[in-house]
Each structure stands twice: as structure tokens, then as C-alpha cells.
Amino acid sequence: MTISDIYHETSSALLANKVRSGLTMLGIVIGIGSVIALTAIGEGSQSSIQNSIQSIGSNLILVMPGATQTPGSIVSVGRGTAQTLTDDDATAVGQLQGVVAVDPEVQTSKQVVYQGMNTRTTVIGTSEQYPAVRNLQIGDGSYFTASQVSSLAQVAIIGPTVESDLFATGTEPVGQQINIGGNDFTIIGVSVAKGGSGFSNQDDQIFIPITTAQQLFTGNKYASTISVEADTTADMANVQAEITTLLLSRHGISNPASADFSTVNQTDIAATATSVSSTFTVLLAAVAGISLLVGGIGIMNMMLTTVTERTREIGLRKAIGAKKSDISTQFLVEAVSLTFIGGIIGVILGVTASYLTTTFAGITTNITSSSIILAFCVSAGIGIIFGYYPARRAAGLNPIEALRYE
Amino acid sequence: MQKRQVQKLTMIEVKNITKVYGNAGIEKVKAVDGISFTIKDGEFVAIMGPSGSGKSTLMHILGALDTPTSGTYHLDGKDVSSLSDEELAEIRRNHIGFVFQSFNLLPRTTVLRNVSLPLMYAGVKPELRDVRAKSALKSAGLDESHFLHLSNQLSGGQIQRVAIARALVNDPSLILADEPTGNLDTRTGEIVLGTFQRLNKEKGSTIVLITHEPDIAMHANRIIHIRDGKIVEDKINPHPTKARTDVADPI
Numbered sequence: 001m002t003i004s005d006i007y008h009e010t011s012s013a014l015l016a017n018k019v020r021s022g023l024t025m026l027g028i029v030i031g032i033g034s035v036i037a038l039t040a041i042g043e044g045s046q047s048s049i050q051n052s053i054q055s056i057g058s059n060l061i062l063v064m065p066g067a068t069q070t071p072g073s074i075v076s077v078g079r080g081t082a083q084t085l086t087d088d089d090a091t092a093v094g095q096l097q098g099v100v101a102v103d104p105e106v107q108t109s110k111q112v113v114y115q116g117m118n119t120r121t122t123v124i125g126t127s128e129q130y131p132a133v134r135n136l137q138i139g140d141g142s143y144f145t146a147s148q149v150s151s152l153a154q155v156a157i158i159g160p161t162v163e164s165d166l167f168a169t170g171t172e173p174v175g176q177q178i179n180i181g182g183n184d185f186t187i188i189g190v191s192v193a194k195g196g197s198g199f200s201n202q203d204d205q206i207f208i209p210i211t212t213a214q215q216l217f218t219g220n221k222y223a224s225t226i227s228v229e230a231d232t233t234a235d236m237a238n239v240q241a242e243i244t245t246l247l248l249s250r251h252g253i254s255n256p257a258s259a260d261f262s263t264v265n266q267t268d269i270a271a272t273a274t275s276v277s278s279t280f281t282v283l284l285a286a287v288a289g290i291s292l293l294v295g296g297i298g299i300m301n302m303m304l305t306t307v308t309e310r311t312r313e314i315g316l317r318k319a320i321g322a323k324k325s326d327i328s329t330q331f332l333v334e335a336v337s338l339t340f341i342g343g344i345i346g347v348i349l350g351v352t353a354s355y356l357t358t359t360f361a362g363i364t365t366n367i368t369s370s371s372i373i374l375a376f377c378v379s380a381g382i383g384i385i386f387g388y389y390p391a392r393r394a395a396g397l398n399p400i401e402a403l404r405y406e
Numbered sequence: 407m408q409k410r411q412v413q414k415l416t417m418i419e420v421k422n423i424t425k426v427y428g429n430a431g432i433e434k435v436k437a438v439d440g441i442s443f444t445i446k447d448g449e450f451v452a453i454m455g456p457s458g459s460g461k462s463t464l465m466h467i468l469g470a471l472d473t474p475t476s477g478t479y480h481l482d483g484k485d486v487s488s489l490s491d492e493e494l495a496e497i498r499r500n501h502i503g504f505v506f507q508s509f510n511l512l513p514r515t516t517v518l519r520n521v522s523l524p525l526m527y528a529g530v531k532p533e534l535r536d537v538r539a540k541s542a543l544k545s546a547g548l549d550e551s552h553f554l555h556l557s558n559q560l561s562g563g564q565i566q567r568v569a570i571a572r573a574l575v576n577d578p579s580l581i582l583a584d585e586p587t588g589n590l591d592t593r594t595g596e597i598v599l600g601t602f603q604r605l606n607k608e609k610g611s612t613i614v615l616i617t618h619e620p621d622i623a624m625h626a627n628r629i630i631h632i633r634d635g636k637i638v639e640d641k642i643n644p645h646p647t648k649a650r651t652d653v654a655d656p657i
Contacts, residue, residue, distance in 0.1 A: 001526055001527070001529075002532060004532065005526050005532070008519075012514065012515065016513075016514055312510060313510075313512060315510075316506075316510040316512075317523070317527070318495065318498075319469070319471060319498060319504050319506075319510075320498065320499070320504065320523060320524040320527065320572070321495055321496070321498045321499025321500070321524055321527045321528060321576075322495065322499075322527045323492060323495050323527070324491065324492065324495075326527060399471050400466050400471050400472060403506065403510070
């Protein structure tokens with residue numbers, strides 16, 4: 001049998017029962033389509049989480065005040081609320097090798113008023129290094145300088161959400177006076193939108209010099225976070241270890257287990273988020289995979305029916321000299337053709353579905369070429385697996401009994 | 407396809423074959439019980455017997471669809487009695503042409519493709535198949551206007567001619583016809599028998615016709631009568647019934 005013979009036999013067999021072939025194929029179409037669409041949604045959410053992690057900075061190490069425990073006491077002060085990191089710690093970390101920039105921060109929440117409008121938002125006191133360390137872009141105006149930090153200037157950079165909350169469209173915010181928690185500040189810049197983040201809205205923030213924030217709002221010299229930018233990604237673990245050693249010795253702690261601060265690097269955050277979202281993707285793919293399996297069983301069911309219906313034809317083919325392999329090839333190719341064509345339509349359906357999801361539901365989807373290639377291989381594989389048994393059954397028929405079959 | 411030159415070569419040699427059904431413990435049935443005969447190249451033989459006489463089992467063995475329990479069967483010099491399934495398929499592919507009572511054409515398939523089906527399995531190149539199929543169809547007496555019709559658009563007589571052409575197309579050593587007129591009316595049956603007679607006479611094809619009707623068997627040159635798995639009579643038919651030639655023309 002030549003390829004064109006097999007093609008001819010297969011197409012005439014499948015076209016002889018168009019409705020049945022179509023319905024059977026539908027099982028595979030839906031299976032493959034949902035695998036493509038759901039993995040695209042999973043991959044899409046994974047990449048949007050990655051993006052928002054990237055947007056908080058590059059090669060970033062965060063140092064946060066940790067649980068402190070006074071000797072002999074079992075009470076410890078909670079992480080994040082403890083006050084163990086100072087501006088001097090930040091300066092010392094800045095001297096370390098491999099550190100490009102350091103930015104100590106304090107964070108508080110304040111009522112902000114401009115004329116008749118007001119909003120409650122996060123106020124972050126930072127050094128002039130913040131835009132560099134945390135990838136913040138200033139769209140309008142500029143960030144404050146080192147001299148403004150040391151002079152406790154009452155200047156502010158507002159996020160785009162704050163801008164739209166306080167100012168009517170078309171109003172130029174730079175140069176305007178706003179009142180933050182009872183103190184007047186001059187707006188000197190507006191940051192560029194970073195988009196939604198997995199954890200907090202990075203656009204609903206106001207930045208002021210850390211010294212001003214400590215003076216007016218916290219009343220002490222502590223920092224709530226120190227952001228450190230390492231020079232290379234490869235060096236991050238090293239820098240993280242150095243920071244830990246330095247701060248332990250500065251705080252006079254000998255046992256690393258009782259450290260009063262904690263460090264976390266961006267790669268760790270990314271890895272955690274990735275593992276969460278890939279679990280999610282696998283879960284979606286598994287659900288879709290079940291429908292694919294059901295589709296495969298549909299193929300096997302149809303092929304078994306076909307073999308029974310065509311018993312006499314198989315008997316005739318054997319009587320005129322068809323080998324077992326001729327018969328099994330014919331039926332196997334029929335099954336694989338069904339699943340393969342179903343796979344192609346399924347990929348088209350899946351791509352369309354993910355496109356529609358993005359357009360109408362606003363969910364980021366990401367169709368990877370690997371998921372399409374995998375879908376093709378799986379659909380052909382299902383044809384082979386579920387077509388093998390019916391094909392074997394056809395090939396194994398006894399020609400005498402097959403010819404007599406009514 | 408040329409007329410076979412040597413008329414007297416032995417085509418089929420069956421020696422003391424038996425076929426027993428059933429396993430040890432169950433009552434065994436001897437469908438064929440020690441049958442021996444030889445058929446020479448170019449003979450037209452009818453194997454006749456009532457149903458249950460073992461003629462179908464004998465036909466399966468002659469057609470390489472089955473192997474005998476004991477005894478030997480040589481076809482065209484080859485021992486067929488103890489071959490594997492795949493070797494039997496090869497014998498059927500290259501040495502035997504079948505004509506069935508129920509025609510067994512592929513539905514929704516053209517006449518030409520039905521006839522070239524054995525050539526496909528024999529590995530003949532596609533471009534040669536049509537030529538050979540057309541020549542077999544002409545030998546079987548089907549008019550060229552029907553070649554591209556679908557098999558389900560033909561009449562009973564035309565269908566059986568297509569089936570005969572399919573049996574001829576491989577230029578087989580033996581044409582085996584199992585009750586070829588069983589599903590046809592008398593007139594159409596006559597056409598088919600006339601076709602066999604013509605093929606036997608003009609091309610020297612060796613034909614074995616299996617039937618239970620004495621009238622049909624009388625068209626052959628030799629009649630082997632079987633009953634209860636044994637040959638009860640094997641005689642030359644000196645005056646075979648002539649099928650009406652006017653109806654044996656192409657239809």
C-alpha cells in the first residue's frame with residue numbers, strides 16, 4: 001500500500017460517516033482546545049506575576065526588621081512592626097562590596113488633602129536612591145535630590161492614582177501644594193504608572209524624603225525596610241550573606257537564628273510566586289487533560305463500532321490478500337487522522353478562546369509554542385493509544401468468520 | 407493475460423485431507439474426512455454437495471483461508487497445508503481469485519477501484535493498476551461505461567461481473583467461486599456462468615465452482631460430488647450445459 005492508498009482508504013472511510021466522525025472528533029477538539037486555553041491562562045497569570053515582581057526593582061534584596069526577643073523573655077515583637085533597622089545600618093550596608101545602591105524607607109498611611117479633594121494613601125519616606133533601586137519612573141517633574149533629603153524638604157512625588165484622586169483632569173499637579181497628615185508639601189513630580197501588582201497598588205503612593213517622614217510622622221530614626229540593589233543577579237546570594245553578617249555584628253547578635261531582621265531577595269520571591277502559579281497551571285491542565293482522555297475513549301468507542309460494522313469488509317480484504325499489517329495500518333491511520341484533525345481544530349479553538357478571554361475578560365493569556373506542539377503530539381498519541389486496540393482487533397479477525405458475519 | 411500454454415500441468419493436488427473442528431473433550435466434528443483429488447491447469451470443476459456436506463470447509467482450504475488438520479494441499483507446486491497466516495495471505499494475494507455469493511464489493515467505491523483493490527495489496531504501482539483493472543473488467547464482460555460508477559449503482563449481474571473481474575485481476579492460478587449465482591435470478595445467473603465458461607475456454611483459467619444446485623454444476627466440465635465430508639462421485643461431464651451466449655455479451 002502506498003501513502004496515497006492509505007490516504008484514499010482513510011478519507012473514504014471517514015467521509016462515509018461524516019456525522020459520526022465529526023462528533024467523535026469534537027471530543028478531541030474540546031479536549032485539546034481546553035488544554036491550550038487553560039494553559040494559556042495559567043501561563044499568562046504566571047508571566048503577569050513575574051512582571052509585577054520585576055517592576056519592584058532589579059537584583060533587589062529587601063532587609064526588613066524581624067522578630068526581636070529580649071533575653072529571658074518569650075515575648076517577641078512582630079516582624080515588620082519592630083524597630084531594629086536604622087539609617088546608619090543602611091549607610092553601612094551601602095559600603096559593602098557588590099552593592100550598587102541602598103535605600104532606607106519608612107512607610108505610613110496618611111490622609112492627603114488638596115483643596116476640596118482628599119484621599120487616604122500610603123506615604124513612603126525614601127532616600128534619593130529610590131527610583132534607581134525600585135525601578136520607579138518619573139513622568140512629570142523630577143524626584144527629590146540628596147540635598148533635599150538632608151535639608152528635610154517638604155516635597156512630594158505622587159503616584160498616578162493619587163493624581164487622579166486629587167486633581168481634576170487637565171490640572172497640572174507639579175507645583176501645587178497638598179496637605180499630608182496636617183503638613184503642607186509641594187508636589188515636584190508624578191511617577192509613571194507601574195500597573196497592577198500582585199500585592200499592592202504601586203501607583204497609589206506618595207514619596208517624600210525619609211528625613212522629613214521621620215521628623216514629621218514617625219518621630220524616630222528607624223527604617224521599616226532597607227532596599228538594596230546588588231550589582232549582578234549572580235552576586236545576589238553573596239551580597240545577601242554579607243548584609244546578614246554585617247547587620248548581625250552591628251546589632252551585636254552572635255546566633256544567626258535570633259537575628260532581629262530578615263532578608264529576602266527578589267529571586268526567592270519570584271521563585272515562590274512561580275511555584276504557586278505553576279501549580280495553578282498544572283491544575284488547569286489536568287482538568288483539561290481529563291476531557292482529552294474522555295475524547296480519546298470516544299475515539300476508541302467509535303473505532304470499535306466501525307470494526308464491528310465493517311467485519312465483512314475486513315474479511316473480504318483479507319480474502320483478497322491483505323496482510324494483518326495492512327488492516328491494522330488502515331484502522332490505526334483512521335483513528336490518528338481523527339485525533340490529528342481534531343487536534344488542529346482544537347488548537348485553533350484554544351487560541352481563539354484565549355484571545356477572547358484576553359479581549360473580554362481582561363485576563364492575560366500566554367499561548368506558548370510548546371503547549372501547541374505538545375497538543376499535537378498528545379492528539380496523535382491519543383489516536384495511536386486508543387486506535388491500537390480496535391486496529392489489532394480488526395487485523396486479528398478470522399477471514400472465514402468475518403466473511404460470514406451478518 | 408494470455409491463454410495458459412501448458413494445459414496438462416497439475417494445478418491442485420489434494421492428498422487425504424481432513425478438517426476436524428472442536429477440541430479434545432468436546433465432541434469432534436469431521437467436516438472434511440480424507441478427501442483426495444487433483445485438478446489440472448485449465449479445468450472447470452464444480453464441487454457439489456448439499457449444505458453440511460463439507461464443501462464450504464473444502465473451499466476455505468482450497469482458498470488458503472484455512473489449513474487442513476491433516477493431509478497435504480499443493481497449489482501450483484507449493485505446499486499450502488502448513489503455512490502461517492501471513493504466508494496464507496501471500497498465497498491468496500498472488501495465486502487465488504475469489505468470487506463470493508454475496509459479491510462483497512466495497513460500497514460507495516468506484517468499479518475500477520474495487521477491481522484494483524487486490525493489486526493495491528499486491529504492491530502493484532498505482533499507474534499500472536487501472537490498465538490491468540480495465541482489462542480484467544473487459545474480460546469479465548462489463549461495458550466500459552460502468553467503470554467509474556459506484557458499486558451500489560449497478561445491477562446484480564453487473565456487480566457479480568465486477569467481482570469476477572476482481573478475481574481475475576491478479577492473473578491467479580485458481581479462481582474459486584463460492585455459490586456465485588446464489589443471490590442472482592436464473593437469467594443473471596446464466597450470464598455469470600457464461601462468463602466463467604468463456605474465461606475457461608478463451609483464457610484457459612482454472613475455475614473451481616462450489617454449488618449445491620445440480621443445474622449449476624452441470625455447466626462445468628467435471629463434477630466432484632461431496633457428502634458428509636467424503637467424495638461420493640468424481641466424474642467428467644461430457645456435455646456441459648451451454649450458458650446462453652446471447653446473454654454472455656458485455657452488459
